[in-house]
Amino acid sequence: MIMPSCSLLHLADEDDDRVFEMGDYEGPIARWCSGCGDHSVLTAAQRLMADKQLKPETTVFVSGIGCSSRFPHYMNTYGFHGIHGRALPVATGVKLSRPELDVFAVMGDGDCVSIGAGHWIHATRYNLDMVALLLDNNIYGLTKKQTSPTTPRGYKSNTQPRGSYLLPMNPLEATLGVTNASFVAQTAEWIPAHLFATLKAAYEHRGFAFVRVLQRCPHFMPDLFTDAVKTPDMIEILDHPEGIRAAGIEKIYKNTTRHDPADLNRARELAEDMSAIRLGLFFRDESRPRYEETRALQKRTAREKMDLLNEDFDRYAV
Amino acid sequence: MKLETAGASALAEKEMSVHTVSDISVEVVSDSGEGAQKCGTIFGSVSAKMGNGVWTVEIIPAEVEPPPRNPAGASGIRIRLGDKEVTNWGDETNVIVAFNEQALLGRHDLNALADDAVILLENMWATHPDPAVRKEWEDAMERLSHRSYRIIEVPMEEQCLTVVDNARKGKNMFALGLLTWLFDRDLERTKEQIAFAFRTKKPIITENNIKLLELGYSWAEENLDVRYVVPGMEAAGPMVVMNGNEAIALGAVAAGLDLAAMYPITPATSVSHKLGEIFEKYGGVLHQAEDEIAAAGVAIGASYAGKCTFTITSGPGMALKTEFLGLAVMTEIPLVLVNVQRGGPSTGLPTKVEQSDLLAATYGQPGDAPHVVMAPATIGECFDIMTTARRIAEALRTVVIVLSDANLATGVAPFPRPELSPEWQAGPPDQRPIPAGAKPYDWDPETGLSRRFIPGQAGGEHTLTGLAHDERSKVAYDSDTVQRSMTMRSRKLAVFQSTLLPPEINGDPEGGDLLIVGWGSTKGAIEEAVGRARKEGLSVSSTHLTFLSPLQPGLKEIFGRFEKVMTVEINYSDIVGDPYITPENRRYGQLAMMLRAQTLVDVDCWTRVLGEPLRPGKILQAIRQHMPGGEA
Numbered sequence: 009m010i011m012p013s014c015s016l017l018h019l020a021d022e023d024d025d026r027v028f029e030m031g032d033y034e035g036p037i038a039r040w041c042s043g044c045g046d047h048s049v050l051t052a053a054q055r056l057m058a059d060k061q062l063k064p065e066t067t068v069f070v071s072g073i074g075c076s077s078r079f080p081h082y083m084n085t086y087g088f089h090g091i092h093g094r095a096l097p098v099a100t101g102v103k104l105s106r107p108e109l110d111v112f113a114v115m116g117d118g119d120c121v122s123i124g125a126g127h128w129i130h131a132t133r134y135n136l137d138m139v140a141l142l143l144d145n146n147i148y149g150l151t152k153k154q155t156s157p158t159t160p161r162g163y164k165s166n167t168q169p170r171g172s173y174l175l176p177m178n179p180l181e182a183t184l185g186v187t188n189a190s191f192v193a194q195t196a197e198w199i200p201a202h203l204f205a206t207l208k209a210a211y212e213h214r215g216f217a218f219v220r221v222l223q224r225c226p227h228f229m230p231d232l233f234t235d236a237v238k239t240p241d242m243i244e245i246l247d248h249p250e251g252i253r254a255a256g257i258e259k260i261y262k263n264t265t266r267h268d269p270a271d272l273n274r275a276r277e278l279a280e281d282m283s284a285i286r287l288g289l290f291f292r293d294e295s296r297p298r299y300e301e302t303r304a305l306q307k308r309t310a311r312e313k314m315d316l317l318n319e320d321f322d323r324y325a326v
Numbered sequence: 327m328k329l330e331t332a333g334a335s336a337l338a339e340k341e342m343s344v345h346t347v348s349d350i351s352v353e354v355v356s357d358s359g360e361g362a363q364k365c366g367t368i369f370g371s372v373s374a375k376m377g378n379g380v381w382t383v384e385i386i387p388a389e390v391e392p393p394p395r396n397p398a399g400a401s402g403i404r405i406r407l408g409d410k411e412v413t414n415w416g417d418e419t420n421v422i423v424a425f426n427e428q429a430l431l432g433r434h435d436l437n438a439l440a441d442d443a444v445i446l447l448e449n450m451w452a453t454h455p456d457p458a459v460r461k462e463w464e465d466a467m468e469r470l471s472h473r474s475y476r477i478i479e480v481p482m483e484e485q486c487l488t489v490v491d492n493a494r495k496g497k498n499m500f501a502l503g504l505l506t507w508l509f510d511r512d513l514e515r516t517k518e519q520i521a522f523a524f525r526t527k528k529p530i531i532t533e534n535n536i537k538l539l540e541l542g543y544s545w546a547e548e549n550l551d552v553r554y555v556v557p558g559m560e561a562a563g564p565m566v567v568m569n570g571n572e573a574i575a576l577g578a579v580a581a582g583l584d585l586a587a588m589y590p591i592t593p594a595t596s597v598s599h600k601l602g603e604i605f606e607k608y609g610g611v612l613h614q615a616e617d618e619i620a621a622a623g624v625a626i627g628a629s630y631a632g633k634c635t636f637t638i639t640s641g642p643g644m645a646l647k648t649e650f651l652g653l654a655v656m657t658e659i660p661l662v663l664v665n666v667q668r669g670g671p672s673t674g675l676p677t678k679v680e681q682s683d684l685l686a687a688t689y690g691q692p693g694d695a696p697h698v699v700m701a702p703a704t705i706g707e708c709f710d711i712m713t714t715a716r717r718i719a720e721a722l723r724t725v726v727i728v729l730s731d732a733n734l735a736t737g738v739a740p741f742p743r744p745e746l747s748p749e750w751q752a753g754p755p756d757q758r759p760i761p762a763g764a765k766p767y768d769w770d771p772e773t774g775l776s777r778r779f780i781p782g783q784a785g786g787e788h789t790l791t792g793l794a795h796d797e798r799s800k801v802a803y804d805s806d807t808v809q810r811s812m813t814m815r816s817r818k819l820a821v822f823q824s825t826l827l828p829p830e831i832n833g834d835p836e837g838g839d840l841l842i843v844g845w846g847s848t849k850g851a852i853e854e855a856v857g858r859a860r861k862e863g864l865s866v867s868s869t870h871l872t873f874l875s876p877l878q879p880g881l882k883e884i885f886g887r888f889e890k891v892m893t894v895e896i897n898y899s900d901i902v903g904d905p906y907i908t909p910e911n912r913r914y915g916q917l918a919m920m921l922r923a924q925t926l927v928d929v930d931c932w933t934r935v936l937g938e939p940l941r942p943g944k945i946l947q948a949i950r951q952h953m954p955g956g957e958a
């Protein structure tokens with residue numbers, strides 16, 4: 009049983025015959041740099057919405073702060089551009105109050121992996137039914153090139169001009185280590201078919217679907233995936249009938265590994281091994297308990313509540 | 327000091343003295359885990375049921391189980407009884423039951439005991455096998471002997487062992503028996519209250535507890551020669567008795583708040599204990615978040631998507647939530663934040679009262695973030711304030727901070743049972759489509775008020791942002807928009823302030839020599855002190871503010887009727903005359919600072935941070951000293 013939504017007045021009637029096209033989800037022209045990976049994710053999200061015929065008014069994109077967190081502004085849906093690192097708590101609140109809404113949390117690597125890392129771990133564990141997108145370009149862009157937790161070691165930035173001191177954090181490995189993780193996938197912005205297929209699988213997942221999108225930042229991290237873009241064999245596609253299959257990419261991306269997304273141990277090994285860039289579904293388990301199902305709540309009218317409250321007051325009666 | 331050994335006076339020989347009193351304070355102190363609070367709570371509840379005014383305050387060490395027999399670790403409860411309504415914890419304790427002499431010393435050291443206090447003291451320590459313990463007992467007796475206490479030794483352990491194997495788990499009920507006899511409480515009602523208090527435990531627990539109660543009662547009957555009668559009142563109507571945190575939890579339900587997000591923090595947590603117990607049957611969600619920040623975020627996200635929600639915290643937690651509070655103000659999302667204040671700064675005094683978060687609550691958010699700050703003054707108001715706060719938050723589309731404190735949180739007192747109305751409940755969010763052309767912030771240029779769009783409303787799609795934005799919620803950094811949007815968010819507060827009434831005057835509304843201004847939980851103690859001062863002939867009145875930001879109207883005019891105005895608060899202020907402290911560099915109490923800024927009246931302050939509620943007697947002293955032309 010899923011927690012009920014809060015009571016609502018004047019719900020739209022059921023025979024809604026609107027048909028949505030991609031353009032219906034488009035907001036104003038995105039103000040990201042040309043060549044920024046965010047553009048591809050925006051298009052893929054709009055395509056997903058059209059594919060699923062999601063209603064703009066019952067879809068909420070929640071973001072934090074950073075280049076990628078401007079995302080909701082460019083969608084014609086409800087959006088919540090909040091504060092740095094806190095997209096997931098806000099998204100959690102939206103979903104707890106209104107489980108029927110489609111909720112997407114869009115975060116950068118600073119948002120998710122650094123300042124909001126605590127929320128990332130716990131949102132994974134709560135396993136609310138939503139899509140969490142980590143748009144990971146391995147650098148802080150909006151604030152002009154500071155080291156992020158995923159910045160490659162030795163990469164020079166304005167805060168670590170002699171090169172990043174630490175090993176980069178591996179968000180897949182971390183997410184797969186969290187109790188109750190239920191969907192972990194990785195895709196890349198420069199392979200639109202794979203990106204779309206991944207978003208679609210994430211949306212269809214019942215639970216917290218964590219997707220890391222590998223992204224280029226043309227300004228501050230221009231060469232990160234240059235070789236990978238030019239040399240498709242550097243990409244290893246995780247393939248399985250239960251996994252994510254992007255139609256039409258087989259001819260270019262021939263380097264595949266068979267991986268059953270039910271196999272958590274193997275998923276962890278694949279995530280930990282950095283010798284290849286792996287795209288696909290690392291892990292999925294729809295049987296993991298979802299937070300919405302933890303409470304058997306009953307909707308109460310105002311009068312019922314007051315009757316119950318009177319009973320509670322009886323216990324304090326003098 | 328008179329030291330009396332147990333059983334020295336047999337019933338036949340003893341000469342009973344019965345005192346009829348209109349006001350008396352009782353304490354039960356022990357090591358943590360010995361159940362002194364349970365004993366006191368039951369005693370207080372029975373007394374309330376017998377028509378007495380009651381105020382109980384828990385004495386709680388910061389640790390769960392600090393080392394035993396340690397003055398700083400004293401755990402217990404004070405119960406003040408009266409033949410009229412009791413509004414505060416009073417001054418000194420007249421009767422105390424102590425489970426060991428070290429806990430007693432802890433109270434003695436804090437000057438909590440009246441000079442002629444009657445002390446019922448467990449005497450097993452006097453003959454303890456460990457010589458170190460015996461030495462501690464002797465030293466304690468020596469220290470206590472400098473006061474006129476009457477110490478009556480009671481063989482609690484020995485007596486309790488006749489009923490239970492472990493007297494640690496029973497002494498409190500024996501003590502309850504002592505008090506029940508001493509104050510002539512209804513034994514049957516006390517038994518009922520015990521059965522209620524232990525209703526979730528095995529029946530044998532209740533049975534043994536009742537045996538221990540009776541044992542204590544008959545021991546007292548045989549051995550004690552003093553009794554107190556506190557006449558009861560006829561209740562004007564049905565009353566309920568609870569603590570302030572329970573009242574907040576029930577108030578939240580009454581207000582129709584359906585989601586609370588919190589992270590455990592003393593002394594706020596017991597609100598969520600109550601909610602945890604009852605909220606789900608109302609369809610409510612209590613979300614224990616991973617941290618304070620997330621709790622604010624979840625509450626804000628839920629409010630944004632539906633009905634107004636709330637979060638519960640204490641000072642350090644409110645500090646963590648500040649960025650989110652600014653976001654809620656900026657995006658005009660209704661939110662109620664309850665801050666049950668404790669002593670600060672930093673971790674401070676987690677279990678003790680202070681009123682030191684007023685400035686942080688009002689001004690603590692980065693940027694200009696106008697919002698409402700209000701404070702309940704009584705336990706009954708803790709209940710009412712939740713509906714008021716929720717309504718204001720929704721009407722103004724902003725944050726309402728409710729400042730309770732540890733005194734209200736753990737204080738237990740009866741108040742008139744509210745007559746519940748379903749109209750207090752928040753209505754369901756409207757899901758009708760948004761008319762073409764309507765904007766997410768359609769600020770009324772006169773009032774700054776606007777209608778909120780809620781996800782699900784077709785045609786209302788927009789993105790809320792914490793960035794500067796215009797009426798359409800579009801990011802806008804141009805000068806006109808920044809100035810206008812700030813004006814609109816601020817104007818709402820002025821509109822709200824125009825609907826408030828001036829505060830009432832306790833004493834003489836015409837004016838006089840001194841006006842005391844207070845806020846929050848100090849109301850009862852201030853009014854008691856003012857009442858006593860007026861009986862002494864002093865021309866003093868008081869007023870108590872429920873709204874701290876915006877301030878209630880008419881203050882400057884009211885202040886003008888008095889020769890001098892002084893706040894009384896439980897926060898820090900410098901004392902002129904202390905080294906380096908001058909009228910120019912003096913740091914004032916927090917309300918005093920706000921009143922001075924807002925009214926340009928030279929408001930003085932008397933504030934103390936003693937880690938305990940203000941005693942009316944101390945306020946009275948301060949009044950005497952601060953009368954215009956007085957010593958200070």
